[in-house]
Amino acid sequence: MTRTHExxxxxxxxxxxxxxxxxxxxARVEQALKFLDGRxxxxxxxxxxxxxxxxxxxxxxxxxDVSQKMLIQQLRGLERDGIVRRVVYPEVPPRVxxxxxxxxxxxxxxxxxLLRWAAVRGALPxx
Amino acid sequence: MTRTHExxxxxxxxxxxxxxxxxxxxARVEQALKFLDGRxxxxxxxxxxxxxxxxxxxxxxxxxDVSQKMLIQQLRGLERDGIVRRVVYPEVPPRVxxxxxxxxxxxxxxxxxLLRWAAVRGALPxx
DNA sequence: CTGTATCCCGTACGATACTG
DNA sequence: CAGTATCGTACGGGATACAG
Numbered sequence: 001m002t003r004t005h006e007x008x009x010x011x012x013x014x015x016x017x018x019x020x021x022x023x024x025x026x027a028r029v030e031q032a033l034k035f036l037d038g039r040x041x042x043x044x045x046x047x048x049x050x051x052x053x054x055x056x057x058x059x060x061x062x063x064x065d066v067s068q069k070m071l072i073q074q075l076r077g078l079e080r081d082g083i084v085r086r087v088v089y090p091e092v093p094p095r096v097x098x099x100x101x102x103x104x105x106x107x108x109x110x111x112x113x114l115l116r117w118a119a120v121r122g123a124l125p126x127x
Numbered sequence: 128m129t130r131t132h133e134x135x136x137x138x139x140x141x142x143x144x145x146x147x148x149x150x151x152x153x154a155r156v157e158q159a160l161k162f163l164d165g166r167x168x169x170x171x172x173x174x175x176x177x178x179x180x181x182x183x184x185x186x187x188x189x190x191x192d193v194s195q196k197m198l199i200q201q202l203r204g205l206e207r208d209g210i211v212r213r214v215v216y217p218e219v220p221p222r223v224x225x226x227x228x229x230x231x232x233x234x235x236x237x238x239x240x241l242l243r244w245a246a247v248r249g250a251l252p253x254x
Numbered sequence: 255c256t257g258t259a260t261c262c263c264g265t266a267c268g269a270t271a272c273t274g
Numbered sequence: 275c276a277g278t279a280t281c282g283t284a285c286g287g288g289a290t291a292c293a294g
Contacts, residue, residue: 016246022173022189029169029238032245033160039267042156046149056276062149067268072277085254093275094274101254106247110240111156117237118159119143120230127212127228166287183256197287199257220255221294 032110035081040066040074042111045100048084049108053099083107159237162208167193167201169238172227175211176235180226210234 019025036042043063047054054062060071075098078084083104089095100107146152163169170190174181181189187198202225205211210231216222227234 016243019242022176023170023191025238025242026169026173028245029173029241032241033163033169036160042153042160043150046153046156049149068277069269069279070267073267082248082253094277096276102251103244103248103254106244106251110237110244111152113237113240114156114159115146115152116143117230117233118155120233121209124229124233126209127230194288195257196259196289200287221257223256
């Protein structure tokens with residue numbers, strides 16, 4: 001594994017069922033964003049992108065200022081939503097590893113689109 | 128139908144300056160998402176996508192359950208961030224129109240990417 | 255029609271202490 | 275190492291009333 005995601009962009013190339021009303025479309029995007037909603041979720045995701053697998057303590061060190069409580073809480077949320085996978089090794093001392101699911105990896109192109117959007121701020125006429 | 132953004136995708140095709148660290152990338156996406164953060168902003172955006180210009184009262188009617196206070200508040204935020212443009216006509220009775228700026232229109236591909244991501248939920252192996 | 259001004263409340267988050 | 279438990283607070287957002 002640890003397939004980086006050079007080709008993740010090609011998922012259902014044919015298209016997906018298109019929202020019919022503005023309200024419906026908004027609701028779907030809102031639901032998608034709800035998965036990402038949380039002070040530390042994006043930090044976690046970017047730490048895990050590219051197939052990187054990390055232990056709890058590694059994440060804790062990689063993300064300055066996050067508390068144990070918050071790190072766990074956000075990881076639990078991501079796990080419950082099927083974005084992050086948690087693997088426990090029955091050892092002493094305990095060892096737990098976190099990685100993205102395939103769906104989690106599929107987030108990459110979407111976040112990149114947001115990055116691009118943010119990047120053109122100011123490069124466009126005031127309109 | 129309502130393929131709102133057939134050709135909006137071509138912005139700075141060459142690429143944008145790429146974040147170097149996970150933390151930096153996360154911070155940029157967080158900032159982008161902060162612009163969209165607000166209970167009614169996505170609803171408003173989808174009402175305005177495709178170049179549709181709408182009056183305050185039209186938006187109020189188009190978005191059920193939104194209060195005047197919240198509608199104004201969210202519109203003010205979008206305006207301050209350069210996503211929405213507000214045009215006042217000095218008439219009696221007052222008339223105000225809202226539309227997306229070019230940058231606001233440029234959001235379309237990014238939101239569409241999120242839509243696609245949400246759409247593949249379940250179509251991917253549990254990993 | 256297009257807004258302002260208050261009051262109120264739930265909740266996400268931080269700080270801190272404790273545990274198998 | 276990898277969590278759990280508890281308390282305190284800031285803030286987004288709903289309800290309502292008022293105004294140019």
